[in-house]
Amino acid sequence: MGNLRVTKKGIRLEGISEFLLPLYVKEIHSRKDSPLVLQSDRNVTVNARNHLGQLTGQLTVGADAVEAQCKRFEVRASESGKVLFSADEDEIVIGADRLKVTDLNLLLDLW
Known part of the structure; x- marks a missing residue:
């Protein structure tokens, strides 16, 4: 495990660490000059739950x-925050100024 320190703001863990069981935290941050890397030999899953603990x-x-x-799933532009793509059970919305289809068969399948 990496270097572990208890601070006024919480716990600070530096370096590479391995968690064998689920990790429950309010927030995870990387240093400003470093990316946050999550690795798994199968997959990485992030769950959101409501105040009752139900998966949302x-x-x-x-x-x-x-x-x-x-x-509802949304993809937003990084600078303007404009919704570029959204999908829910009832509709799919593409909000880009231009739509490029590279496979005519795909377009025909949509119709």
């Missing part, structure tokens, strides 16, 4: 797919 959203990054299970 889940994002799973696996070897073959990235899956989101939630009421």
